[in-house]
Amino acid sequence: xxxxxxxxxxxxxxxxxxxxxxxxxxxxxxxxxxxxxxxxxxxxxxxxxxxxxxxxxxxxxxxxxxxxxxxxxxxxxxxxxxxxxxxxxxxxxxxxxxxxxxxxxxxxxxxxxxxxxxxxxxxxxxxxxxxxxxxxxxxxxxxxxxxxxxxxxxxxxxxxxxxxxxxxxxxxxxxxxxxxxxxxxxxxxxxxxxxxxxxxxxxxxxxxxxxxxxxxxxxxxxxxxxxxxxxxxxxxxxxxxxxxxxxxxxxxxxxxxxxxxxxxxxxxxxxxxxxxxxxxxxxxxxxxxxxxxxxxxxxxxxxxxxxxxxxxxxxxxxxxxxxxxxxxxxxxxxxxxxxxxxxxxxxxxxxxxxxxxxxxxxxxxxxxxxxxxxxxxxxxxxxxxxxxxxxxxxxxxxxxxxxxxxxxxxxxxxxxxxxxxxxxxxxxxxxxxxxxxxxxxxxxxxxxxxxxxxxxxxxxxxxxxxxxxxxxxxxxxxxxxxxxxxxxxxxxxxxxxxxxxxxxxxxxxxxxxxxxxxxxxxxxxxxxxxxxxxxxxxxx
Amino acid sequence: xxxxxxxxxxxxxxxxxxxxxxxxxxxxxxxxxxxxxxxxxxxxxxxxxxxxxxxxxxxxxxxxxxxxxxxxxxxxxxxxxxxxxxxxxxxxxxxxxxxxxxxxxxxxxxxxxxxxxxxxxxxxxxxxxxxxxxxxxxxxxxxxxxxxxxxxxxxxxxxxxxxxxxxxxxxxxxxxxxxxxxxxxxxxxxxxxxxxxxxxxxxxxxxxxxxxxxxxxxxxxxxxxxxxxxxxxxxxxxxxxxxxxxxxxxxxxxxxxxxxxxxxxxxxxxxxxxxxxxxxxxxxxxxxxxxxxxxxxxxxxxxxxxxxxxxxxxxxxxxxxx
Numbered sequence: 001x002x003x004x005x006x007x008x009x010x011x012x013x014x015x016x017x018x019x020x021x022x023x024x025x026x027x028x029x030x031x032x033x034x035x036x037x038x039x040x041x042x043x044x045x046x047x048x049x050x051x052x053x054x055x056x057x058x059x060x061x062x063x064x065x066x067x068x069x070x071x072x073x074x075x076x077x078x079x080x081x082x083x084x085x086x087x088x089x090x091x092x093x094x095x096x097x098x099x100x101x102x103x104x105x106x107x108x109x110x111x112x113x114x115x116x117x118x119x120x121x122x123x124x125x126x127x128x129x130x131x132x133x134x135x136x137x138x139x140x141x142x143x144x145x146x147x148x149x150x151x152x153x154x155x156x157x158x159x160x161x162x163x164x165x166x167x168x169x170x171x172x173x174x175x176x177x178x179x180x181x182x183x184x185x186x187x188x189x190x191x192x193x194x195x196x197x198x199x200x201x202x203x204x205x206x207x208x209x210x211x212x213x214x215x216x217x218x219x220x221x222x223x224x225x226x227x228x229x230x231x232x233x234x235x236x237x238x239x240x241x242x243x244x245x246x247x248x249x250x251x252x253x254x255x256x257x258x259x260x261x262x263x264x265x266x267x268x269x270x271x272x273x274x275x276x277x278x279x280x281x282x283x284x285x286x287x288x289x290x291x292x293x294x295x296x297x298x299x300x301x302x303x304x305x306x307x308x309x310x311x312x313x314x315x316x317x318x319x320x321x322x323x324x325x326x327x328x329x330x331x332x333x334x335x336x337x338x339x340x341x342x343x344x345x346x347x348x349x350x351x352x353x354x355x356x357x358x359x360x361x362x363x364x365x366x367x368x369x370x371x372x373x374x375x376x377x378x379x380x381x382x383x384x385x386x387x388x389x390x391x392x393x394x395x396x397x398x399x400x401x402x403x404x405x406x407x408x409x410x411x412x413x414x415x416x417x418x419x420x421x422x423x424x425x426x427x428x429x430x431x432x433x434x435x436x437x438x439x440x441x442x443x444x445x446x447x448x449x450x451x452x453x454x455x456x457x458x459x460x461x462x463x464x465x466x467x468x469x470x471x472x473x474x475x476x477x478x479x480x481x482x483x484x485x486x487x488x489x490x491x492x493x494x495x496x497x498x499x500x501x502x503x504x505x506x507x508x509x510x511x512x513x514x515x516x517x518x519x520x521x522x523x524x525x526x527x528x529x530x531x532x533x534x535x536x537x538x539x540x
Numbered sequence: 541x542x543x544x545x546x547x548x549x550x551x552x553x554x555x556x557x558x559x560x561x562x563x564x565x566x567x568x569x570x571x572x573x574x575x576x577x578x579x580x581x582x583x584x585x586x587x588x589x590x591x592x593x594x595x596x597x598x599x600x601x602x603x604x605x606x607x608x609x610x611x612x613x614x615x616x617x618x619x620x621x622x623x624x625x626x627x628x629x630x631x632x633x634x635x636x637x638x639x640x641x642x643x644x645x646x647x648x649x650x651x652x653x654x655x656x657x658x659x660x661x662x663x664x665x666x667x668x669x670x671x672x673x674x675x676x677x678x679x680x681x682x683x684x685x686x687x688x689x690x691x692x693x694x695x696x697x698x699x700x701x702x703x704x705x706x707x708x709x710x711x712x713x714x715x716x717x718x719x720x721x722x723x724x725x726x727x728x729x730x731x732x733x734x735x736x737x738x739x740x741x742x743x744x745x746x747x748x749x750x751x752x753x754x755x756x757x758x759x760x761x762x763x764x765x766x767x768x769x770x771x772x773x774x775x776x777x778x779x780x781x782x783x784x785x786x787x788x789x790x791x792x793x794x795x796x797x798x799x800x801x802x803x804x805x806x807x808x809x810x811x812x813x814x815x816x817x818x819x820x821x822x823x824x825x826x827x828x829x830x831x832x833x834x835x836x837x838x839x840x841x842x843x844x845x846x847x848x849x850x851x852x853x854x855x856x857x858x859x860x861x862x
Contacts, residue, residue, distance in 0.1 A: 041714075047820050050578055050624075141579045141589040199626045213635060214625050215820060216812040217714050240714050240810070247713065247810045250694055254701075254710035275708065416823055422572045
């Protein structure tokens with residue numbers, strides 16, 4: 001059932017270490033005597049999702065509220081969610097082997113799966129859902145269209161088969177296919193009204209929809225016809241929206257909720273552990289999320305690479321990460337690739353890149369010299385940030401302090417999410433605190449964030465760079481792990497050192513505190529993964 | 541009286557139209573586009589999808605047409621559909637108004653029960669130790685932000701319950717209506733009502749005290765005392781009833797404010813009320829919902845002011861409406 005792609009061997013050490021971490025943090029459900037029943041109450045750290053449509057959205061607020069209602073074609077192994085290569089079938093019967101030189105994947109679909117309205121789910125539903133994700137019809141929005149760049153066609157030659165044909169062979173395909181937002185919708189409904197799923201829920205997942213009250217809660221009840229035998233273990237769930245961290249912490253403390261699945265800062269973890277002792281369980285992981293400090297190269301003097309280089313040189317991540325990790329949800333120094341991944345730079349490789357040098361005094365002296373050469377000594381600018389405490393404001397405050405050490409005078413402008421994105425898209429900012437949060441650890445696609453906007457619509461740096469695109473395309477098509485890694489180093493060095501298109505900050509650290517009676521769930525490096533609740537049970 | 545009420549109601553029409561014009565213009569001055577926000581969480585924005593969204597929401601029409609549509613809908617009592625959730629605005633408001641209304645009523649009750657007796661006692665014993673204590677409590681109430689008091693009250697409940705029962709307890713965080721489960725409902729709303737009621741009572745207490753002090757110095761109070769009336773009759777019938785006029789105005793204004801103004805307190809207690817809906821509507825640039833909420837608030841203020849004026853006549857028979 002498990003994927004065996006070419007780069008598995010190279011991933012072995014990473015997979016082993018993450019699996020070991022997972023094993024240490026939570027005992028396997030199979031080894032315990034699973035109890036059935038009960039209602040799981042958990043918190044969603046948001047006011048409300050923009051819509052309920054997973055195909056269109058990219059926010060955890062949608063996923064945390066709707067994932068338990070839906071099936072996907074494949075998924076990360078819920079018993080090993082820290083892995084980046086361990087995929088299991090959800091709606092398919094067996095993980096396929098690629099044919100046609102790695103360009104064709106044929107999936108057989110389970111028989112007897114039903115949507116919650118009782119109608120059968122067939123390969124046509126799977127294929128149509130994926131067609132809408134990969135090549136949405138005119139006027140329909142898909143958040144993952146640019147992500148699935150390698151897919152040419154999705155077809156269903158018969159009611160039990162779905163065939164993905166790729167434009168080129170790439171090891172990035174299967175992780176991309178395990179996207180947790182890629183819900184399987186009903187073909188008939190989707191074709192009749194592609195916006196129907198924005199406000200309605202009809203899936204085939206472990207829980208059936210009961211009620212949704214905007215800004216308050218969403219409720220689900222066990223699907224008795226669920227196709228994974230014996231699951232789900234819960235009778236149902238209630239997810240309560242609570243944007244304020246203090247409410248969520250207090251709710252877990254008073255057992256009004258068992259957990260939240262995004263992540264808490266170290267202070268909240270310490271408070272709960274101190275208060276509840278062994279009644280609380282803590283699971284931690286590196287998080288496939290990072291804040292980027294992106295200069296707008298359409299604005300002067302940020303079009304001058306010397307200025308961008310000086311900004312990177314001023315920051316000392318090696319000293320900053322351990323200090324910040326005490327107060328914010330950041331932890332690990334890394335480059336463009338998620339730390340720990342086989343494609344990530346080693347410490348020695350990182351230290352050769354600007355902004356990661358081992359001698360900060362030397363770096364800052366060089367930074368001052370560069371600013372002087374560029375005529376930007378004592379430069380004043382505005383750092384635009386999103387109105388989110390963790391870790392955005394902490395990271396920004398730290399960066400401003402670091403920049404002040406080379407004479408830069410930076411003020412922070414905090415905007416609500418809507419106007420923040422508006423400013424990013426319209427380019428009305430000087431330097432912005434951005435983020436790159438992905439679900440599956442899929443470095444080949446995750447690093448696309450730094451590609452120019454003509455290729456990657458979520459890039460706001462205001463530059464065009466054919467050379468960067470060329471390196472990327474060559475890397476994406478490379479299937480040999482060693483060569484792929486070498487190309488990743490070339491790509492990373494070019495983006496972070498030669499061009500300094502963006503400045504890295506420490507990668508996030510995910511801390512999940514949950515009531516110890518909540519069993520069967522394991523942390524992953526993403527707050528988007530392992531959220532259908534099928535394997536959770538309550539030891540009460 | 542009926543003529544007066546009718547006149548006041550007719551006068552409220554230009555007020556409502558003025559408020560409608562203001563909110564309509566201000567919402568459209570805020571940078572951003574609801575369709576971009578709605579379609580943009582995935583990053584890439586499909587221009588055709590945005591155009592379809594504009595057409596679907598009627599945002600592709602001229603601003604004048606949109607404004608007249610809004611006014612006409614409001615006159616018919618049709619607030620339209622929320623641009624964000626797609627649900628009827630009346631349904632969105634109806635879900636939340638019971639929460640806000642219940643808390644506003646309870647907070648008013650708490651405030652009145654505390655403020656009027658204490659304000660009166662404070663005035664009757666001016667500059668005594670009792671007066672000093674009441675004034676200190678009142679000033680503390682005005683100076684303490686409700687949200688901070690809310691957070692503190694939850695923490696106190698958690699700590700006390702932990703010490704007393706061995707496990708921390710706090711009120712439920714998912715709202716149930718009073719009719720479905722009265723006890724659970726009360727346990728949810730009591731803390732926010734006390735928290736808000738305390739600040740509200742502090743303001744009202746100060747007003748009651750100063751109004752009472754003023755009335756107690758009037759000639760007719762001296763006359764009443766000279767006639768040998770019992771002190772409680774002098775205070776309750778002659779002084780307090782007259783001193784209540786400005787207090788009632790204050791209570792009315794505060795009550796109207798509470799319906800839509802509990803933004804932070806609702807966040808602290810995770811209550812899904814009108815204040816939180818207001819913030820969501822503005823954040824999401826949901827024009828129809830924001831417009832309806834502003835109009836609702838204006839209408840509540842108009843009706844409350846009218847009710848206060850009518851109450852004046854009852855409190856002071858000398859007041860007659862022409």
